[in-house]
Amino acid sequence: MATKLAPKHAAAAVPTVGADLARRLLYDMMLIRRFEEKAAEFYALGKIGGFLHLSIGEEAVAAGVTSVLRPDDYAISTYREHGHCLAKGSDPRRVMAELFGRRDGLSKGKGGSMHLFDKSRNFLGGHAIVGAHLPLATGVGFAIKYQGGDQVVVCYFGDGAVAEGEFHESMNLAALWKLPVIFVCENNRYAMGTSLERALSETEIWKFGRAYNMSCEAVDGMDVLAIRDVVGRAVERARADKSPALIEARTYRFRGHSMRDPAGAVYRTKDEVEREKLRDPIALFRQRALGDGLVSEADVRTIEKDVNDLVDEAVVFADASPEPPVEWLLTDIFKGD
């Protein structure tokens, strides 16, 4: 089901990709994968607490979307946002330090895995009430238009948010007021343990865009180039005439909902998971890039070593960073007070 797209909404012909771009896409996806594998290890060791939601299997969306953005474009996301934040350019060391709850974390250790913010990268945060950041994204779009800018804001959310009222309020407002908001639904087919079929009367999520007179499309969320293409066109339109878009990226999370649901085995079959792993976005793109001669085996090994080293360094940095001083409990509540 996930790969069967309505023909007129299928991704357009794959655009030309240069070697630099191919390396960057591969690098971004491999960095996110490695970062999260490491985070899982350190969660098991008790260095990371709370909830930890991994996006392993979904990396093509973060990498593909970010590759068509400018640095001054905004992104806002959910609690499964490590990948979106890293792709936007945040320092992996500071992201890891945030997961460790340390003072050098992006949010000074006050946010944690679910609340990564990086103003220097226009990354407007991880938000952990499902659906609640869609109105925020709409407000960012409103502000861009108000200020006469030509940026766009990308709003990542999961299929679970589609059942929330705020999804519908936001779609209506963004379309009604013509705001440059790109709604990117990462449809991984399960809202925690509830499958699409058990949650939505219309499981083709992109179609909700039609009800709001919004440009809408589904795309293979495991194909980084297809995502680039579809989102790239939406971004161009949004810059040109401030029109919003709804893009449904059909993806899959290989891990459970969070580390407390490590296998995600209760609500889906092992066969299904194994079958989906054959669509691994990194393996698929690596194969394609090698086949097209965009990267060499040596390039892939170099990227692998680079991301491994960087993530190891991130762990060392995070572990060496002190806990936030206890006085910080009462700072950053009110600005200027």
Add this chain to the structure above:
Amino acid sequence: MAVMTYREALNQALREEMQRDERVFVIGEEVGLYEGAYKVTQGLLKEFGPKRIVDTPIAESGFTGVGIGAAMVGLRPVVEMMTFNFALLALDQIVNSAAKMYYMSGGQYNVPIVIRGPGGPAHQLAAQHSQSMEVYFYHVPGLKVVRPSTPADAKGLLKSAIRDDNPVIFIESETLYAVKGEVPDDPDFLIPLGQAVVRREGTDVTVIAYMGMMYRAMEAAEELAKEGISVEIVDPRTLRPMDTETIVGSVRKTHRAVVVEAGAGFAGMGSEIAAFVTEQAFDDLDAPVERVTGASAPMPYARNLERAKTPSKDRILDAIRNVCSVARS
């Protein structure tokens, strides 16, 4: 000084702040073409245009979130709730997004937003449109909560709220919009948030009250003056941050305290004021702090029941006489 209504004072505050700062805009239901359900935004669409006076569909969570998102990236929204009862539909946005953004981002994204509109007991508006709403907000770290009782306060506090870099919940009252009073003309007339005011000086007992209850307490005080009881009335004006210093200072002087609140009482403003007065001024008290609160019932429609729901002048008089009858040690 000009004499104007509470409604006009709010309108003037909005107009002046919009003239002063391009980033300020008003968003909400019926704020533009209709000129506000209670006419607080009258004339603003004509002066500032639809870019800055933004009519919304009925989507409280949506447009409140729009305000918060816009505030995160540099604008200064004033979100109007047609009545504060509707803010419950946006409670998640207010509590989980606006109040916590600055903290959970480690001080990167502040949210300079004002969420304003009428709340509290009104005239026969019944259960869903007539209730004290401040209690839902002042508990939350990261929110400032204002309840302005007079036209001058309405103007000076709203202007401060708009200039504040944090989320401010600003709850007006349907029953006060037509109240008239003197209001300074100075476009930089500001009343700082977190400052209580002594409305009436007295020596025997401190009554802490705001909004409609403040006016009722004033009437009670005039009556008690004839009995030789001198009542001091303190209006907190801002409930969070609360000016505990002015309140405790007054109680240290009078040795007695009565808190009047329109809300249902349990864990209400009166509980909090009674707690800090007792903690900070126990040795100065000649009698236990007395609370006069609304009945613990939803707001009824029938006139007689509605009257019985909120504290009457008689109940305020009784409470004051009661604390004053306790002999000074």
